[in-house]
Amino acid sequence: MTALVPPFTPETALAKVRMAEDGWNSRDPEKVSLVYTEDSVWRNRVEFPAGRPEIVEFLKRKWEKELDYRLIKELWAFTDNRIAVRFAYEWHDDSGNWFRSYGNENWEFDEQGLMRRRFASINDMPIRPSERKFHWPLGRRPDEHPGLSELGL
Numbered sequence: 001m002t003a004l005v006p007p008f009t010p011e012t013a014l015a016k017v018r019m020a021e022d023g024w025n026s027r028d029p030e031k032v033s034l035v036y037t038e039d040s041v042w043r044n045r046v047e048f049p050a051g052r053p054e055i056v057e058f059l060k061r062k063w064e065k066e067l068d069y070r071l072i073k074e075l076w077a078f079t080d081n082r083i084a085v086r087f088a089y090e091w092h093d094d095s096g097n098w099f100r101s102y103g104n105e106n107w108e109f110d111e112q113g114l115m116r117r118r119f120a121s122i123n124d125m126p127i128r129p130s131e132r133k134f135h136w137p138l139g140r141r142p143d144e145h146p147g148l149s150e151l152g153l
Contacts, residue, residue: 005113006081013078016113017085021073022140029059037116044120066091066101070134072141074148076104083107088153090127090134098132099124102153 004016023032033052042049042058049058063069071089078084085105092098103122110116133151136142 003113005111006109008078008080008083013083014075016083017073017075021071024071025140027063027069029056029063032059035115036118037110037114040114040116040118042118042120044118045122065093067094068092068138070136070138070141072134072148081109086148088148090132098127098129100127101125
């Protein structure tokens with residue numbers, strides 16, 4: 001495979017999205033932070049982390065709250081150094097209440113393929129445990145598990 005740096009092709013954009021999904025499903029803030037520039041700027045709901053240290057702290061808080069987190073990302077569009085994705089993830093709180101969070105992200109990359117800007121819009125929907133659709137063991141989504149479109153999401 002070619003390098004995952006701009007300008008993106010259909011192949012490299014898809015690979016970049018899957019790489020991001022795999023990273024976030026690891027729930028390892030330090031590992032995840034390494035795909036962002038040192039001075040990366042985010043908008044995530046009402047938080048605006050800037051730089052890797054703030055991103056790591058943000059992700060630690062996120063995954064302390066969002067338990068049994070499982071995420072699927074899907075490529076929506078791409079151009080030279082930008083990728084747009086839609087995503088959904090399922091999680092529960094410490095009281096056992098399940099949620100499916102839906103959203104969109106806009107990404108901008110530097111010449112080395114590190115993400116320098118990430119803008120996320122996210123909405124949470126309470127779900128019953130019987131409505132869950134993401135049933136793989138924690139970690140990377142298996143290749144044979146359906147994506148968002150196949151699940152009707």
